[in-house]
Amino acid sequence: MKNFIQKIKLALPIIALAWISFAWGTTWIASKQGVQHMPAIQLVAIRQFLGALFFFAFFIFKKTKWPNRSQWKSILVLCFLNFICSNALSTWGVKYISSGLGAIIGTIFPLWLVVIQIVKKEYVPRNAIWGLFVCFLGICVVFYDYLGDFLNPEFVFGIILSVIATFTWALCSYYTRSYAQDFNPYFSLGIQMFLSSIILYSISAATGNTIPISKIPVISWYAIAYLVIVGSVMTFIAFVYVLQKFPPTISSLYAYINPIVALVLGVLLFNEPLTIAIFIGTIVILVGIYLVNLSIKRNKIAHYEITEN
Secondary structure: OHHHHHHHHHHHHHHHHHHHHHHHHHHHHHHHHHOOOOOHHHHHHHHHHHHHHHHHHHHHHOOOOOOOHHHHHHHHHHHHHHHHHHHHHHHHHOOOOOHHHHHHHHOOHHHHHHHHHHHOOOOOOHHHHHHHHHHHHHHHHHOHHHHHHHHOHHHHHHHHHHHHHHHHHHHHHHHHHHHOOOOOHHHHHHHHHHHHHHHHHHHHHHOOOOOOHHHOOHHHHHHHHHHHHHHHHHHHHHHHHHHHHOOHHHHOOHHHHHHHHHHHHHHHHHOOOOOHHHHHHHHHHHHHHHHHHHHHHHHOOHHHOOOOO
């Protein structure tokens, strides 16, 4: 029984990464549906406020201590990078670009992580770098028909928003792993969500990009509910856990799986076509993931090993 529990503990990071890869792939569809019927920033603000309530209720019930003065710095930095920039800009950007283009841009995120590590003069296995590039090429094959959208002047604003969102998300992931370990990361998520929801709703209201709560359609409330429970609560918990257990080259692999999940759901739910490009691109992505995993095994760097709590 003890050995079984030990194996479960060792498998938990992989299970968490698998969950992230699936769940955040489904939230693309929910976000796209929600922003069609209400302002994007308002939707994000409501989503984050409701998500914060879940975390607050749990940690207040547990009588968890609030952060001290020095810990607030990390929380505010993460709040800005994670929710005000990355989450809000990506949701806003998806309103102005095609879903395929959004998928391609979203997968730039792991490459930003490699750039950050190189700038910080940290070791990155060569095969891991090649693996991430292969994964990115696979995404480009899958969404081949959308590559021309990069040249569409109507999409420029959405492209800029989405690229900034990927960069700030990479900074957030790196910062969380490197500098934000001295305070309960899950309670920190709730505080970040709450602060960002107030700021974003204020921005949305000040710019006139809101609609009355009573006029938000039911389909948007369904989208918000799903984004709160699955996207903001369950998956962010798994995300922080994965950041603590895996190196960046492994923990970022979900970015290449999310679009495939969204495509498969599109095929199953909306009868979208399953093309040869999707099939070939998926195989290329799996090859890239294999290279990343192989690089970690070969190098056997102690810092990159999965550890127990």
